[in-house]
Amino acid sequence: MTGHSDIDIARAATKAPIQQIGASLGIPHEALLPFGHDKAKISAEFIKGLAARPDGRLILVTAINPTPAGEGKTTTTVGLGDGLKAIGKKAAICIREASLGPCFGMKGGAAGGGYAQVVPMEDINLHFTGDFHAITSAHNLLSAMxxxxxxxxxxxxxxxxxxxxxRVLDMNDRALRDVVTSLGGVANGFPRQTGFDITVASEVMAILCLSTDLADLQRRLGDIIVAYTRDKTAITARDIKADGAMTVLLQQAVQPNLVQTLEQTPAFVHGGPFANIAHGCNSVLATKTALKLADYVVTEAGFGADLGAEKFLNIKCRKAGLSPDCVVLVATIRALKMNGGVTKADLAAEDVDAVHAGCANLARHLENLNAFGVPVVVAINHFDGDSAAEVDAVQTRVTELGGEAILCRHWAEGSAGVTDLASRVAALADGGSANFTPLYPDEMSLLDKIETIAMRIYRADSVVxxxxxxxxxxxxxxxxxxHLPVCMAKTQYSFTTDPTARGAPSGFTLPVREVRLSAGAGFVVVICGDIMTMPGLPRVPAAEAIGLNSDGFIEGLF
Structure with missing residues (x-):
């Protein structure tokens, strides 16, 4: 285990020129639009020419409900991609881009960690290729129009x-949640109450991540409902005549970004919709492109499996015609102990009983995922201090549930620490046992879809x-x-709408507070409990520790 920070490890990495990474997937130089030496976009024409190729195996990485102890879902996604490459497989990974708001707020970085990272780490966590800025501009152009x-x-x-x-902004700023615009007299328009959301909560973000090409992008943008008349007739972005200009602003942003891991495994990092308020997955274009170019594609879904995996399987796969071959469910001993009632301050002490209790959360996610007809394997993301007895408790419980749990050390050892998982995932993906079926059919009523997720995934007794x-x-x-799928918006920390209810709660009611139609993205957002679409900064934001050192290098990103 290293004492170096993520950014130190990333900076010390030997990166291949991005053309070399592209060549490893069969992408010619002319099909890459380079952003410096280590990142590039892939041209739309090249992607269009891949249509007739067969798809590789699709592997979804998800996790138990997140806790302050950390689960390492992105780290495991990156590590597994490197592990597959290490055992001789042609692999690629697909993850979301990082939002600036959380980077300067609570989260720090979002490109993996330790020796399982995507690089250039600083760029990916900051402006990257400008996609989020383009989405922000397109969204606010529509607002202005x-x-x-x-x-x-x-x-x-x-x-x-x-x-x-x-309106939207890619920054955590609670002061903008509710604002009044157009003050100052006739020249400035008609005063009205409105507000800002964070860019990742924008329907434009969700649309970009679900679009299959530029024509589909413009159609979806045009379908956005922006307002209603007095008689409640819907007004769309197409009615405002904004869809063409918005598409122009997004023309480059819709092209997937190619970078690399520390071990030079190709990585597609593209898009980043909120996993609460939207579907929480990287772009369909990136995933589909990767599947045409690699034999194994490892991707992730946001937050715990009750949110991210459910939306990946019921929304993204349904809309894009994708069918996963294997699911990896990530857990840590630390997070399981928190789910078992241990406070963060007491996590260092061995507590096998708490691990047993916390496994209730893991067991429910495992059971839920099995209902989709795709083979599932549990990855125990290793931390220093995890005892052999605690690890054994998890593996024994998962075996009792008819599954298997594999200990992974990719954070400390890179691909060498995850080859056992890689070998098992490849075998499961190749085994042909996947028979993927979404949880509900298109023709089911919207209310029945809501109740199906509430009762079968969250295990609520009733829905109010x-x-x-x-x-x-x-x-x-x-x-x-x-016919649209439903996109449930609730806390990521629990199966319920109470973020403090850890473990596997039952006997609760799910309150539906509000519904919103995302006609362009193609889903109905169902607001359950209190969900924030514009986060605030914490008392001590990460931004306070971020800066440039005397050599001009960024410090404080982690």
């Missing part, structure tokens, strides 16, 4: 009280839905949106 349309006579008859399109929400769902079904 809505207000401008009203200012110049409001020919569409938009009811200013029924504008549902807010106000009459106003029921009426809204019925109106959308009448308008032709009933």
């Amino acid at each position: 809505i207000d401008n349309h009203i200012y110049w006579g409001n020919a569409l008859g938009i009811d200013a009280r029924r504008i549902v399109w807010r 839905v106000d009459d106003s929400v029921r009426r809204q769902l019925a109106e959308w079904e009448e308008a032709g949106f009933g």
Whole structure:
């Protein structure tokens, strides 16, 4: 185990020129749009030419519910990709881009850790190739054009009280959650209450990540519902005539980004929708491109399996025609102890009983994932201080459940510490036992879809839905949106809407507070409990420790 920070390890890595990484996948130099020496976008024309190729094996990495102790889902995704390469497989990984807000807030970096990282670490965690800035600009162009349309006579008859399109910024800033715009008199328009969300919560982000090409992107952007008239007729971005200009702003951003791991495994890092309020997966274009170029593609879904994996399987796979061959469920001894009632301050002490208790959370996720018809293996992401008895307790419990749990040391050892998992995942993916089936059919009613997830994934006893929400769902079904999947927005920390209810709670009610139609992305967002679409900074934000040293290198990202 090293004492070096993630950024020190990343900076010491030997990176191959990005053209060499592309060549390892059969991508010619002319199909790459380089951003410096170590990152590039892949051209749309080249991607279009891959359509007839067969797909590789798709491996999903998910996790138990996140805790302050850490689970290491991205680290395991990166490590597994390196491990597959180390055992002689042609592998690639697909992960999301990092949002600036969390990087300067609580989270630090988002490109793996230790000796299982994607590089260039600093770039990926900061401006990278400018995708998030493009999404922010496209979103706010639409916002500006809505207000401008009203200012110049409001020919569409938009009811200013029924504008549902807010603005976005890629920064945690609680002061912008609720604001009043257009103060200062006639020249500045009509004052109204609105607010900002973080860029990763934008429907434009979700659309970019679900689009298959530029034409599909523009169609989806045009379908965004931005406001309603007094008689509740929907007004779209196409009605505002913003879809063309928004597509222009996103033309380059929609192309997948290619980088590499510390061990020079190709890595597609593209898109990053919120896993609470959206579907929490990297772009369909990146995943599909990787599947045409590699034999094994390892990707991840946001937060715990009750949110990220459920949405990956019920939304992304359904929309993109993807079918995973294997699922890896990540857990740590530390996180299981927290789920078993141990405080973060007491995690260092061995506590096999707490591990046993915490395994209830792991067991429920395992059972849920098995319901999708895809083979599942548990990865125990090793930390210093994990005792042999604690690891044995997890492996024994998983075996009792009919599964298997493999200890992984990729954080400290890179690919050498994860070859056991890589070999088992490859065998499962090649075994042909996957018979993937989404949890519900398209034709099921929206309310039944909500109740299906609440009861079969969260294990709620009942769902409380106000009459106003029921009426809204019925109106959308009448308008032709009933076939859409539902995107559940709730806390990531628990199966319930109470973030403190760890483990495997049962006998609870799921409250549905609000529903929102993302007509462009193609899903209905279901708000359960209190969900924040614009985070705030913590008392001591990570930004306080980030800066440049005397040599001009970034310090404090981790």
